[in-house]
Amino acid sequence: MFIEHPSQALNSLFRDKPYQGVNPEEAKFLFIGLDANYEAQIDAKPIFAKLREYHKDGAAFWRSHQVHHPFLLPQYSGDGRFYHRSFARIGFTPEHANQVSFIELLHLPTVGRSSLVPADLNEEHLSKLSQIVLAGTAQHIFVPQAVARLMHATGRFAWLLKRPSEQFGPLGILYRQQAKTVYSHLHFSVYGKFEARKINEATAIRSLISAGI
Template identity: 55%
Template sequence: MPVSINELITKAIEPDDLKTDGQLTSPRSYGVYEIKGAKQDSIYRQGNHPVRLRELRKEFPEVELKYLFSSKEDAVQVAAMLNARDKKTVTRKISRQANLPSSPKSKISGQSIVHPSKILVQLFEHKPYQGVAPEASRFLFVGLDANYDVNIEKMSIFPKVLEYHEDGEKFWHTHEVHHPFLLDEYRGDGKRYHQNFERIGFRTEHAHLISFAELFHLPTVGRNKLSVEDFDVTHLKRLNQAILEGEATHIFISPAVASLMRASGAFSWIPSRPENTSDVLPVLFRYANKKVYSLLHFSNYGKYQALLYSQLDAIWNLKTV
């Protein structure tokens, strides 16, 4: 059973029980901070105490420590729960998004494609990408959607998933893997995708260079066949701007995703085919110092596996370009 917020709060500790150790405490502690009068949806933040509190007070006029924990996972989960607690329903929240149907339905199952976890949805609303911000990345991987098991909240991996979506770069440094699905405790679907990405060879020192962004800006559930009508126009515009004007010099898109991007009308620069289809990593588009590549989906195997592995090697060689 998932842990309730009240159960987590009972694990909070007192600041007076800790000693100052530079910008942190001894032993380490993690705060949940309330931003009073904040206009954004998320009015709670978390992080290393007390340095995170000092950072927030530079950004917001009224910030106070709400809870303090000895566990990073507890702080991440409580902050996410507090942010989601007052929301009525996921669909009502989504219906306020411009240019997005109030409840996009799967063309396969007929059910909502948006994941039922309010906490997960809230994290994506705040940060519709994984890793560093797409505008700040050097290697940008554009996918279709981030799909999670319907029962992800009941899995032991869920606190790690929350931690990852709060700060993917920090997660990589903490756990020495880029995604929670690579941790030993995870046994669900999606592992192959991230195992193949791991084959590229990126390590923790590259974490600040890498971003994953999807065309659909919220977490999904079940088997879906997304179409352009499902996408949020504002999100697509941000993604287009990140590609053309951001720091990324190497952008990777699968053929299926490129087709949807082209059909959406938000990415007018995408051609119908790469420059040279015989290249291991075909170039779709060049702009200034940027290249957009056509890349097989990371979940490919069987007859496409050899080509995918060659593409992964080619990506590794780009790190010095």
């Protein structure tokens, strides 16, 4: 169950591009999430102009503002900042802007707390996502554990293992085919007792950037 975000402007941005960052069909690093969640009145806040700029061209935004997401700009301090600060710890830079993409299982932006089930998801969007992973350019695909569970529950991702077949450091491997690997990792919003592992996972992902693989 979820609540679709009330902002017509935000929904319009997602209808045009149901992803963030570079087009996922052209990415090298692809991060899959559950849903893109925003506070209810985000379109009434000054940051929304930057959000609109970002959703229209995430790579250009990154190069222009030197951060991968508007929630990292100094004028913003609301929900979502912690997630993106954790992601930034990986070490991607603006020169990687054309390589990084974010896509969610749910094709619409949400507000409030979501508890997604397979019936909430759009079949066409899921089919497209599976095609992007299997046939797209992405070499490194990252899936948090809760996302993987929902992907399994849909029955549309038979290629995705339920348990890692091997490890890349702290990252479990759920699929590998030639130059393409799907990794299991912690959600970037976890904290407390999970913080040390999250840092180790960020270091492992950074090594993939450094190795140029």
